[in-house]
Amino acid sequence: MQSNSFAIRLLGFLKRKKIAFIYIPMSIYWLLITVGMTIPAEKIIKYSINDKLEHMISQFILAIFVLFFNAFQEKFKIIRKHPFIFVFVFLALYGAVSELIQLFIPDRFCDIYDWLADIIGILTAVILLYPIFGKALKNFNESIKVSDN
Numbered sequence: 001m002q003s004n005s006f007a008i009r010l011l012g013f014l015k016r017k018k019i020a021f022i023y024i025p026m027s028i029y030w031l032l033i034t035v036g037m038t039i040p041a042e043k044i045i046k047y048s049i050n051d052k053l054e055h056m057i058s059q060f061i062l063a064i065f066v067l068f069f070n071a072f073q074e075k076f077k078i079i080r081k082h083p084f085i086f087v088f089v090f091l092a093l094y095g096a097v098s099e100l101i102q103l104f105i106p107d108r109f110c111d112i113y114d115w116l117a118d119i120i121g122i123l124t125a126v127i128l129l130y131p132i133f134g135k136a137l138k139n140f141n142e143s144i145k146v147s148d149n
Contacts, residue, residue, distance in 0.1 A: 007136035011071070015140075018072045026065035033058055037098050040106040052117040059095065059121030063087050067129060071137050083137060084126050091122045 014021055070083035079086045095118030102108040 004132065004136055007133050008140060011133070011136055011140045014068055015072050018068070022065060022068045022072065026062075026069055029065060030062060033062065034098075037102060037108075038105055040108065042107055052113060055114050055117035056121035056124070059091060059118040060125045063091055063122045063125035064129065066091060067125065067133075071133075071140075084130055084134065088122055088126055092119055095119065095122075 067083050067087045070079050070086050073080060095115050098118075099110045099112070099115045103110045
């Protein structure tokens, strides 16, 4: 079965425009998440959605950015070869550390259920994107190897 040609074309476009569509938005988004987790609870803007749902959505979006970042970075071939695994492991660790950091923020606390919500958001992104981009990324990276030679 051939890989999805739309996915291959999208990967090519994102690879060519990775700074504008992956690196800069991911950096801004991640900075906002990090700043948000260090703000004391009484200064946080409250939304009407569930706290756990906020965690799942924020990590889902971050996982998408990090997945493409991993797939397009050129320094570590093992990460580029297995971006889905590294997205899950790295962001799960990031979620754990972010919860631990909140122990030191006034009116914030470390909540294992927040971390589990983070993991669910990450897993959801991986599970939804793997069927679409898993084989396409493998083919895309193999075509890069051929063109590099």
